[in-house]
Amino acid sequence: MAEGLQSGRSGRIAALLLAAAAGVAPLPARADEAPAVRETAARKEAPPTAPAPEDPAARRRFARALFFDLRGRGPTPAEMQEALGREAEEQVDRMLSDPATWEAWLDRELYYYLLIDRFRPTSDRVRALPERLALGAGTAKEATREIVVSVEFNARNPGNDTFVTVVLEQLLGMVVQQKPKVLAAGKTLYDGKTERFLGQVGRNQSDIVRIVLDQREFADRFAERQYRQVFGAPMPKEALARDGARLHADPAAFQALLREWLLSDAYRARTRIPRPKDDLVFIRTLWVDLLGREPTFEEFRNSRNALLALSDPAPVRGVIAQLLLDSGKAPLPAKETLTRPADWVRSRFLDLLGREPTRTETEAFVATLGEYGCEPKTILLAIATSPEYQYY
Numbered sequence: 001m002a003e004g005l006q007s008g009r010s011g012r013i014a015a016l017l018l019a020a021a022a023g024v025a026p027l028p029a030r031a032d033e034a035p036a037v038r039e040t041a042a043r044k045e046a047p048p049t050a051p052a053p054e055d056p057a058a059r060r061r062f063a064r065a066l067f068f069d070l071r072g073r074g075p076t077p078a079e080m081q082e083a084l085g086r087e088a089e090e091q092v093d094r095m096l097s098d099p100a101t102w103e104a105w106l107d108r109e110l111y112y113y114l115l116i117d118r119f120r121p122t123s124d125r126v127r128a129l130p131e132r133l134a135l136g137a138g139t140a141k142e143a144t145r146e147i148v149v150s151v152e153f154n155a156r157n158p159g160n161d162t163f164v165t166v167v168l169e170q171l172l173g174m175v176v177q178q179k180p181k182v183l184a185a186g187k188t189l190y191d192g193k194t195e196r197f198l199g200q201v202g203r204n205q206s207d208i209v210r211i212v213l214d215q216r217e218f219a220d221r222f223a224e225r226q227y228r229q230v231f232g233a234p235m236p237k238e239a240l241a242r243d244g245a246r247l248h249a250d251p252a253a254f255q256a257l258l259r260e261w262l263l264s265d266a267y268r269a270r271t272r273i274p275r276p277k278d279d280l281v282f283i284r285t286l287w288v289d290l291l292g293r294e295p296t297f298e299e300f301r302n303s304r305n306a307l308l309a310l311s312d313p314a315p316v317r318g319v320i321a322q323l324l325l326d327s328g329k330a331p332l333p334a335k336e337t338l339t340r341p342a343d344w345v346r347s348r349f350l351d352l353l354g355r356e357p358t359r360t361e362t363e364a365f366v367a368t369l370g371e372y373g374c375e376p377k378t379i380l381l382a383i384a385t386s387p388e389y390q391y392y
Contacts, residue, residue: 057355058268059084063091064354065271066262068392069230070095072104073284076292077351092262096255102130106143108229111280113147113170114156117301121150133255140222141213141251144171148209160190167208172217219248223257230261232275274391279307281392282317286384289352290324292331314390321384325377332376341366345379352383354392 063083067075075083083091095101106129110120121127125146132138147153148167157166164186168174176183188195189202196202200211212218223244227235235243246253261267277285283303287295295303303320307313324330338344345365349357357365368374383389 058271060350060354061271062088062268064392065267066091066095068275068277068281068285069262070101070104072107072281073288073294074352074354074392076288077347080351088263092259096259097134099130099134102133105133106130108280109143109147112225113153115147115150115152119152119156121147121152123150126150136252136255139251140226140254141218144218144222145209145213149206154205160187163205164190164208167212171212171221172215173221174217216244216248219251220244222254223247226254226258227261230258230267231270233270274388276391279304279313282390283307283320285392286317286321286324290321290330290380290384291327317390318385321381325381325384330377330380332380335369335375338369338376341369344376345369348379348383352380353388 060080063080064075066083067073067079086094106126110116115121123146129138129143129146133140133143148171154163157163161183164183165176168176168179168182168186174182182198185195185197186208189197189208190205192204194201194203197208198211198215200207200214202208202211220240224235224240227239227243243257247257283300284294287293287299294300306316306320310316325332333344342362345362346357349355349361365379369376369379
């Protein structure tokens with residue numbers, strides 16, 4: 001009976017959040033519309049005005065977005081507090097010089113190449129990449145090479161046909177069925193024979209990777225993938241031509257490009273539009289929000305595999321949230337200690353949703369919390385299973 005009451009309360013509060021979210025920040029009319037396009041259109045329609053001081057809500061959105069887009073998870077309350085005390089440039093620089101940011105970047109790259117679980121590279125050279133990138137001692141091109149020449153990449157893509165096909169498709173975006181001669185030449189190199197491949201002479205499997213990384217198409221595809229990770233939208237053609245050429249000429253320019261993107265007006269505009277949390281971001285954020293820490297390797301792997309196995313992972317997301325709150329490991333306050341429940345509700349909104357609750361929401365949550373049998377975890381479950389929590 002108690003579980004049923006709590007479930008009913010969670011449902012009512014989640015419904016309230018769904019209704020309230022409609023007035024918080026509208027979803028984009030088209031998912032593929034670049035934020036820069038919308039921002040440009042808005043500027044054309046509005047008369048020029050003097051720049052206004054940045055409001056606290058905008059500062060919070062920006063700081064939260066940096067954690068989601070760079071760390072692959074939401075910030076802890078302490079991290080958010082520190083970030084809000086810094087100017088944008090300082091916060092971006094601090095995060096780009098932190099190995100944890102590049103550890104998250106490496107995780108995304110390995111996932112892109114499907115090098116997960118037993119196929120995750122374990123060599124010292126790969127494990128050293130986050131530290132090297134944070135110090136500016138390595139480039140993204142060098143990091144890609146270490147990934148692709150790893151024993152695990154070779155094991156994941158065995159044989160000349162599979163290896164060459166995956167390298168050409170994932171690094172250059174090439175449709176190998178349309179380039180049979182290129183594929184054949186690459187297979188010849190893989191087998192240890194001399195051949196001309198993409199305009200260069202090669203003799204072995206290592207040469208395949210070297211030659212592919214030297215192509216302008218690699219720089220373009222890499223830039224477009226990284227831009228999409230930051231903005232959640234395709235890279236404009238003009239920006240792709242400019243930044244792809246820059247990255248091709250100077251592979252060490254990636255960190256500077258990333259910094260420019262994050263400090264751009266287009267990125268600020270992007271943070272005003274809710275962006276869906278993918279499964280990987282959702283899992284890490286849920287652990288941070290409910291348990292105050294990131295998941296262990298086993299916890300992350302098991303949750304990820306459970307979500308990836310389903311066409312609609314939404315119900316399982318809710319189940320995972322319930323399990324975490326019922327695990328006894330969530331730092332939940334005792335209900336009787338909440339002498340100022342409205343303040344506690346406000347802090348939960350700020351930490352989990354990144355915004356202030358409305359007056360209606362505060363009153364409804366406080367009233368529900370005051371009901372017999374309702375505990376703080378019921379409130380947290382309602383927020384963590386609400387539609388709004390699925391975005392950032």
